[in-house]
Amino acid sequence: MSKLAYASEKIKAPSLVSLQTLFEGRMDQVNEKILKSLECSVPLIQDIAGYLIKQGGKRLRPLLTLASAELCGYKGHRHVGLASAVEFIHTATLLHDDVVDESALRRGAATANTIWNNTASVLVGDFLFSRAFQLMVEDGSLDVLKVLSQASATIAEGEVMQLASARNLNLREENYLAVIGAKTACLFEAATHVGALVADASSEKCEALRKFGFNLGMAFQLTDDALDYCATGESLGKHVGDDFAEGKVTLPILITYHAATEIEKAFIKKCFVDLTQEPQDLTRMIKLIHDKGALQAVSAKAQSYLNNARECLKIFEETSLKSTLLETLDFVLVRNH
Known part of the structure; x- marks a missing residue:
């Protein structure tokens, strides 16, 4: 259900509040x-x-690491350390991403590389990766170490894949999905997988939660791509059109380009390949994206991944935690930040 549908039917839109409240302690x-x-x-x-x-x-x-462990009946404390390791990996990748993308704003605040410098940001990112690995070793599980270390390697591969395909308007959709699968979804996948592992869950439940995380992560990134061309800067925590200004070729751009006329393609090439952008070009690009139905197509793709994630939870009994995770899936699609 879309944000407009929730509003028109006067139904409370899904949020992360339930999940955050459940795991506040x-x-x-x-x-x-x-x-x-x-x-x-x-x-x-x-x-x-x-x-x-x-x-x-x-x-x-x-949060997903904590939730996955407890969904499998875990009552210990190991998932706290692993959730911390997951957050360190995520934060380290943000530091590196902002340097590569030359981003100036994240979550409504100046990026670290803007306040300090690129060198310091990269090195502190490395420090956070090392801390994450220390927490993995502290946990003592080779299975957990294997999952999180593989995720770290895959994220790095994704960054290189993205760099190699930068400004490529002929990139195939499946190749783009492979990039975001490596860059974003794999850490969601690892986060839910290790939660199941610490709970000594069955192989079926471990696999279900691994797939749940991956599909959620894919939908999360696709929604993020769309937000850059429809959200307000205040709600998004960055300038609308940041991806546009940086020449990031995301799925909305690929869909629009392949549906464009020759004149429209020349305009898109000017903006994303040549990076010769005029002040009015963002407005024109947003209109073009809407006219070609790209945002609806991306939303449908995200919904497909969320449907897959929902299927993954069917193996688990009906509990308030499961209901909360299902609400989290709905939140991913309708979020504005």
Whole structure:
């Protein structure tokens, strides 16, 4: 159901509040673990890492680790450390992404590379990766280590894949989906998978939660791609059109380009390949995206992944936690930030 449909039927739109409330106490433990792991003798590391961590954000990935473990009946504390490791991996990738993309704003605040510099951001990102691996080793499970280390490697592969395909308007949809699968969805996948692993869940449940995370992550990134051309800057936490300004060829752009006339294709090439953009070009691009139905197509693709994720949860008994996770799926599609 779309945001407009929720509004017209006067139904409360899904949100993350239920999931955040359910794990508020556990997330306090995760935050304590994160802050303790940031302790070191280098002030610059504490300044940059602390700046990022304190910005907060949705913390969806560590929440999913906690939720997956407890959905499988886990009653211990190992998932707290692993949720912290997942958040460190995510934060490290954000630091590296902002340097590569030359981004100036994230979550409504200046990026670390803007406040400090690119070199410091990259090195602190490396520090956060090392802390994540220390937490994995501390957990002591080779299975967990294998999943999270593979995710870290896959994310790096995704970054290189994205770099290699930058400004390529002829990129096939399946190749683009492979990029976001590596860059984004694999960490969601790892987050839910390790939650099941610490609970010693059956292989069927581990596989179900692994697939659940992957499909959720794909939908999350596709929605994020669409938001850049329909959300307001205040709600999104970045400037609308940041992807446009950086010449990022996302799925809405690929769909629009393949449906465009020759004149329209020349305009898109000017904006994304030549990066010769005029102040009015963003408005024209947004209209073109809407006219070609690209946002509806991306939303339908995201919905397909969410349907797959919903199917993955059918193996689990009906509980309030399962209902909360289903609401989280609905939130991914209708979110505006």
